[in-house]
Amino acid sequence: MRLVCSYCHKVIRHDANSRVCDVSHGMCHACAGHFDRLWKGMTLSEFLDTLPDPVLVVNGEARVIAANEKLANLFGRDKNRLRGLPAGEAFACVYSRLPKGCGRTVHCRECTIRRGVERVHETGKALRHVPAWLQTRGGRVQLRISVRREKGLVKVVVEDAELAEGRGGT
Numbered sequence: 791m792r793l794v795c796s797y798c799h800k801v802i803r804h805d806a807n808s809r810v811c812d813v814s815h816g817m818c819h820a821c822a823g824h825f826d827r828l829w830k831g832m833t834l835s836e837f838l839d840t841l842p843d844p845v846l847v848v849n850g851e852a853r854v855i856a857a858n859e860k861l862a863n864l865f866g867r868d869k870n871r872l873r874g875l876p877a878g879e880a881f882a883c884v885y886s887r888l889p890k891g892c893g894r895t896v897h898c899r900e901c902t903i904r905r906g907v908e909r910v911h912e913t914g915k916a917l918r919h920v921p922a923w924l925q926t927r928g929g930r931v932q933l934r935i936s937v938r939r940e941k942g943l944v945k946v947v948v949e950d951a952e953l954a955e956g957r958g959g960t
Contacts (some may be wrong), residue, residue: 791804791808791811791812791813791814792804792807792812792813793804793813793814793815793816793879794812794813794814794815794816795815795816795817795818795819795821795826795837796815796816797821797825798820798821799816799817800818800820800885802816802818805943805946807867810837826842827917829866833856834847834855834856835857835858835869835870836948838856838857838858839858839859839860841858841860842863843859843860843947844856844858844860844861844863844946844947844948844951845857845860845861845912845946845947845948845951846872846880846908846948847940847941847943847944847945847946848859848877848944848946849943849944850878850894850907850908850911850912850944851876851908852877852878852892852893852903852904852944853874853876853877853910854872854874854875854876854877855873855874855943856873857869857872857873857880858920861923861948862868864948864951865874865880865881865882865926866903867880867882868900869939873881875892876891876892876893877892877902877903877904877907878892878893878901878903879892881903881924881926882924882926883901883913883924883925883926884925884926884927885897885898885901885925888897893917899900901934902920902921902922902923903922903924903933903935903946905930906920906922906935906937906946907937907944907946909937910937910938910939910944911944912940914939914940916937917935917936917937917938918936919934919935919936919949919953920934920935920936920937921933921934922934922935923954928953929953929954930953931950931951931952931953931954932953933948933949933950934948934949934950934951934952935947940947
């Protein structure tokens with residue numbers, strides 16, 4: 791008989807000497823630890839830290855609700871200081887530092903991230919693997935993002951980020 795985790799499908803125990811070919815289900819230690827934390831009241835930020843990709847959750851105005859450690863590290867930021875910031879500031883966009891601020895400069899009209907968040911918030915239709923870029927102090931960062939709506943919020947997943955070669959910062 792095989793005992794398989796109902797959540798991750800990992801084989802927990804397999805008795806090769808058993809004549810029974812049945813499969814039973816349970817929960818492995820890793821899933822038990824994860825769900826125990828979740829059931830005890832894991833914060834959104836803690837949950838996001840369990841995800842494999844850099845993630846930023848924003849509201850319809852593109853203000854940060856939560857971010858995971860992977861995203862904060864990607865842009866050299868402290869994830870606890872991102873909450874409430876406009877997304878451009880969270881992403882360290884140089885245009886967010888202009889007098890009018892994030893979302894109000896001429897550059898923001900062409901921002902793929904901002905337009906994606908607004909579009910997904912309005913339509914509810916997800917965007918997948920969209921090429922985007924950010925201008926940071928360190929230069930232009932090429933991104934690939936996916937954006938989707940979840941429970942009234944918008945989740946931005948940074949699937950790929952790479953500093954463009956030969957570009958200086960501003």
